[in-house]
Amino acid sequence: EAQVTQNPRYLITVTGKKLTVTCSQNMNHEYMSWYRQDPGLGLRQIYYSMNVEVTDKGDVPEGYKVSRKEKRNFPLILESPSPNQTSLYFCASIGRPRAGDEQYFGPGTRLTVT
Amino acid sequence: GQQLNQSPQSMFIQEGEDVSMNCTSSSIFNTWLWYKQDPGEGPVLLIALYKAGELTSNGRLTAQFGITRKDSFLNISASIPSDVGIYFCAGLGTASKLTFGTGTRLQVTL
Numbered sequence: 001e002a003q004v005t006q007n008p009r010y011l012i013t014v015t016g017k018k019l020t021v022t023c024s025q026n027m028n029h030e031y032m033s034w035y036r037q038d039p040g041l042g043l044r045q046i047y048y049s050m051n052v053e054v055t056d057k058g059d060v061p062e063g064y065k066v067s068r069k070e071k072r073n074f075p076l077i078l079e080s081p082s083p084n085q086t087s088l089y090f091c092a093s094i095g096r097p098r099a100g101d102e103q104y105f106g107p108g109t110r111l112t113v114t
Numbered sequence: 115g116q117q118l119n120q121s122p123q124s125m126f127i128q129e130g131e132d133v134s135m136n137c138t139s140s141s142i143f144n145t146w147l148w149y150k151q152d153p154g155e156g157p158v159l160l161i162a163l164y165k166a167g168e169l170t171s172n173g174r175l176t177a178q179f180g181i182t183r184k185d186s187f188l189n190i191s192a193s194i195p196s197d198v199g200i201y202f203c204a205g206l207g208t209a210s211k212l213t214f215g216t217g218t219r220l221q222v223t224l
Contacts, residue, residue, distance in 0.1 A: 004156075033212070042117065042202060043157070043214040058211070090156050092212075103147070103212075105156030 002027050004106040006091050012112045013081055021076045021109045023091030029102075031094040032074040033058070034066065036087040037108075043090065049074055081113040120203055120215030128223050133190040135201060135218045143205030146179050146186040147212070151200045160201075161188070193222050 004025045013019055025032065033048040035058075045058030049068040063085055065077040074093075078085060089109045095102030120137045127133060137146070145164055149157035161172050163179035163186060170177055176189045186203055203215040 035214075040123075040216060042120075042216040043204075044117075045211065045213075048211065059213075092156075103159050105158070108154070108156050 002104060004091055004093055004104045006089075006106040006109050008109060009107065010110050012114065014114055015082055016080050019078050019081060019111075021078075021089060021091075021111070023074045023076065023106060024072050025074075025091075025093040025104065026072065027093060027095060027102075027104065028071060029093040029095050029104075030071065032068070033092045033094070034064070034074070034076050035090045035092065036060065036085075037090060038087050046076070046089075081111075083113045085111065086113050087111060118203055118205060118213055118215035120218055122218055123216070124219040124221070126221045126223065127193055129193060129195060131193055133193055133197070133220060134187065135203075136185060136187045137203030137205075137215045138185045139205055139213075140184070141207075142183040143207055143213075144183070145206035146177070147204040147206060148175075148177050148186070148188045149202045149204060151202065151217075153199070157202055190220075193220075195222050195224065198222050 007022045030051045034046040035043040037043045044060045046064050047066040049055045055066050091106040093104050118137050118139050147162050148160045150160050151157045161177040166183045167181050168179040174191045178187045200217045200219050202217050205213045
């Protein structure tokens with residue numbers, strides 16, 4: 001079954017404590033992406049990766065890092081989380097970037113930073 | 115970063131009614147996508163549009179890719195309770211970047 005998995009699904013942490021949200025896909029997709037979703041703002045892209053070792057900034061990259069050492073995994077790293085990074089995060093992978101019909105989103109990670 | 119203007123922000127309709135929502139952009143997209151998000155889940159792709167002027171259906175859903183390539187419309191006919199959720203438009207631009215609309219929250223009453 002085609003799947004994008006994220007862990008953890010829920011996380012409450014404190015300001016400044018480094019954390020990593022993992023994302024993994026089993027479809028051998030080259031393109032992966034991270035979004036954050038905030039009320040009234042829809043989904044905004046944080047970072048994306050078009051292939052292994054190729055990453056680029058999206059619209060809201062400040063305060064985040066990513067890595068793409070292997071095709072299936074694309075972790076999101078918050079080196080020093082702050083309360084304004086409290087949000088719902090989605091990882092996505094795309095099989096054929098110019099075709100809209102192979103887009104898959106993970107189930108989401110709800111992060112609260114106190 | 116760019117965002118798409120999506121309207122309406124929310125809708126309360128009765129079961130059986132038709133629904134229309136639209137999305138506009140200041141820039142051109144080559145692909146328009148419509149997603150639905152249920153509570154606690156990630157967005158799920160409903161319809162993808164690849165060509166200006168294209169009209170595509172998926173069951174009770176019909177979407178159109180505007181001729182100017184700067185807008186798109188989604189219609190849902192004969193709404194049912196399971197249509198409840200948030201609907202997002204998205205434009206696929208260069209470098210495979212997806213830009214999302216702000217969402218339309220749909221509530222269906224019996």
